[in-house]
Amino acid sequence: xxxxxxxxxxxxxxxxVAALATVACACxxxxxxxxxxxxxxxxxxxxxxxxPPAQLPATNGSLIRHEALPLGVSLPGLxxxxxxxxxxRLMYKSTDSNGQAVAVTGAYIEPSAQWQGDxxxxxxxxxxxxxxxxxxxAPSFALQHPLTVSGETLSVAYDNLxxxxxxxxxxAVVVTDYVGLGATDRLHTYVNRLDGAHAVLxxxxxxxxxxxxxxxxxxxxxxxxxxxxxxxSASAAELQPTYAPDVRLAGTYAGAPPADLTSxxxxxxxxxxxxxxxxxxxxxxxxxxxxxxxxxxxxxxxGRKALADTSTMCVGDAILSYGFRRSTAWTASGxxxxxxxxxxxxxxxxxxEQRIGTLKPAGPVRVATGIQDDIVPHRQARQLAVDWCRxxxxxxxxxxxxxxxxxxxxxxxxxxxxxxQGAAISxxxxxxxxxxxxxxxxxxxxxx
Numbered sequence: 001x002x003x004x005x006x007x008x009x010x011x012x013x014x015x016x017v018a019a020l021a022t023v024a025c026a027c028x029x030x031x032x033x034x035x036x037x038x039x040x041x042x043x044x045x046x047x048x049x050x051x052p053p054a055q056l057p058a059t060n061g062s063l064i065r066h067e068a069l070p071l072g073v074s075l076p077g078l079x080x081x082x083x084x085x086x087x088x089r090l091m092y093k094s095t096d097s098n099g100q101a102v103a104v105t106g107a108y109i110e111p112s113a114q115w116q117g118d119x120x121x122x123x124x125x126x127x128x129x130x131x132x133x134x135x136x137x138a139p140s141f142a143l144q145h146p147l148t149v150s151g152e153t154l155s156v157a158y159d160n161l162x163x164x165x166x167x168x169x170x171x172a173v174v175v176t177d178y179v180g181l182g183a184t185d186r187l188h189t190y191v192n193r194l195d196g197a198h199a200v201l202x203x204x205x206x207x208x209x210x211x212x213x214x215x216x217x218x219x220x221x222x223x224x225x226x227x228x229x230x231x232x233s234a235s236a237a238e239l240q241p242t243y244a245p246d247v248r249l250a251g252t253y254a255g256a257p258p259a260d261l262t263s264x265x266x267x268x269x270x271x272x273x274x275x276x277x278x279x280x281x282x283x284x285x286x287x288x289x290x291x292x293x294x295x296x297x298x299x300x301x302x303g304r305k306a307l308a309d310t311s312t313m314c315v316g317d318a319i320l321s322y323g324f325r326r327s328t329a330w331t332a333s334g335x336x337x338x339x340x341x342x343x344x345x346x347x348x349x350x351x352x353e354q355r356i357g358t359l360k361p362a363g364p365v366r367v368a369t370g371i372q373d374d375i376v377p378h379r380q381a382r383q384l385a386v387d388w389c390r391x392x393x394x395x396x397x398x399x400x401x402x403x404x405x406x407x408x409x410x411x412x413x414x415x416x417x418x419x420x421q422g423a424a425i426s427x428x429x430x431x432x433x434x435x436x437x438x439x440x441x442x443x444x445x446x447x448x
Contacts, residue, residue: 039184041312043150044136049089051184052103057093060198060244061205064091069107072146073160077112084167085111089140092206096179097194097287104199105182107140108174108207109163110214115170117433120216122250124166124428125204126175127225127232128159129417132314133190133279138182139175154316162224162421169429171222172215174207176200178232180283187311189283190276191258193354194239196232200225201244221247222428226255226417227376234259234384237361249363251431253424256369256376256413259356259384262348265338267377270326271408275318277327278310281337290346298340303330324408357387361395364437366427368398370416371448374408382448389441396427396440399448 039046049067057064069087077083087109096102115121128139132155135141136148142157149155166173179195181188189195204221207213225233234254240247258264261280268276285292299307307330310318327337341347365388369381378399385397400420405411431437 039135041134041136042153042317044148044153046135046141046182046184049091050105050135050138050182052091056101056103060093060095061202061209062093063206063209064093064103066090066210069140070144071109072144072157073164079112081112083112084164085109085113087143088210090174090203090206090210091183092202094179094198094202096198097189097192102179103183103185104176104179104202105138105140106174106176106203106206107143108172108210108213109167110172111167111170113168113170117170117429119434120219121170121172121214122220122222122432123172123174123204123207123215124222124224124432125200125207125233125236126159126163126166126173127178127196127200127223127229127236128175129225129227129229130190130273130276130315131155131181132318133181133188133282133310134312134314135182135184137314138177140177140182143175148314152317153314154320155314156316159226159229162226162425165421165425166224169425171429171432172207172213172219174203176203187282187286188279189287190279191228191231191261191264191354192283192287193231193235193356196228197235197239198243200232200236201240201247204247205244220250220432220434222250222432223252224424224428225253227413228258230254230257231259231356233257234356234361234365234367237363237365238356238359240362250434251363251428251437252361252365253428254365254367254384255417255420255424256373257356257367257381257384258376260380261351261354262338262342263377263380265341265351267375269336269338270324271375272319272323272410273315273375274325274327275310275313275322277337278307278322282307282311284350288350290344291341291350294340294344294347298331298333298335300330300332303327306330357384360391361388361393364394364396364431366396366398366424368400368416368420368424370400370402370412372402372404372412373416375410375413386444389439389444394437394439396437397444397447398423401448
């Protein structure tokens with residue numbers, strides 16, 4: 001199985017999955033002889049653009065580099081401008097959960113549609129839903145390659161629909177790849193609330209620095225995200241006042257947010273998307289020594305190989321390779337990873353620190369969750385809305401009531417994404433137009 005990388009892959013194996021160090025990567029990962037050779041992840045060559053420089057700027061949101069990004073789905077407009085817009089690939093500086101400088105990639109899209117609302121053209125920062133952990137899964141890469149099939153990987157750019165719908169309103173869009181997804185120097189720190197929030201907020205700053213856009217200092221800013229993106233946008237709304245006071249938020253949509261990772265880990269274990277458990281563990285092992293130590297003590301050979309294998313997978317190949325497996329097969333004791341973490345106070349503290357809902361969100365927020373969602377469990381997402389309401393947040397809560405479409409096969413998680421998408425974009429567009437909204441927290445006792 002081809003997973004050859006340059007120097008960054010060896011760094012990833014050393015830092016992110018040190019627990020696997022005693023077992024060679026199952027797919028014979030190797031470091032090419034020359035560090036200038038391109039990174040290849042599961043048969044997909046990652047453009048050199050995604051390799052960060054050795055030195056990073058001091059200021060969060062600073063543009064490191066940018067270049068034209070051809071959209072995979074684009075049409076010529078009657079006025080000569082491409083539809084839905086003109087895209088620019090970005091690399092910008094952010095700060096990770098350990099306070100260290102990090103390069104993050106993404107994309108800015110200047111829409112061809114005119115903004116018809118009040119004020120200058122607004123900007124929406126899109127935090128994509130789960131794409132995977134391999135660099136070839138990056139959302140900006142998916143804008144250019146909506147369907148990536150290499151024989152070893154399968155990635156579908158399902159969030160491009162929301163991006164294009166937002167562009168059709170006349171709002172500009174900036175998409176973050178998150179920390180380590182795309183950028184080849186480290187693993188993607190999946191569902192790390194600090195990394196995710198910082199990447200989203202700094203993407204707004206980076207978009208403002210792109211030359212020749214129609215954005216102004218008065219452009220309103222909205223956040224949009226579902227699933228992993230719902231968690232990142234929700235966390236960004238909480239951290240904006242302290243991390244990015246210059247990024248004032250007109251509104252935030254957080255769909256199916258993984259606010260309580262202890263609950264979410266139990267929801268995904270044994271599901272079609274059990275690989276997401278591997279991605280989160282990989283990311284936390286990279287960032288937190290206490291998690292890394294716990295893995296070293298508890299993983300068996302099967303678990304070490306699974307975590308190394310999933311670290312370069314996208315959603316499609318992850319489902320095909322690991323769907324419906326249980327983490328009990330990955331541990332020496334046969335105990336689930338969630339229970340092992342729960343039994344170790346220092347490791348459980350890492351997950352507890354990831355809890356979203358401990359701070360009042362900035363600006364109005366809309367939380368949507370499917371009542372049948374068993375992947376990112378409905379109850380913990382509803383609890384986020386309750387927590388924010390108790391803190392005096394301006395919360396619009398939407399319980400998406402659909403029939404059960406199949407247990408643990410992703411349908412109950414994905415269906416609300418599409419059925420609620422129009423309403424979510426309409427709500428966010430109203431906020432970008434400056435229209436007020438009132439909290440419906442008073443209805444929480446009556447909503448499922």
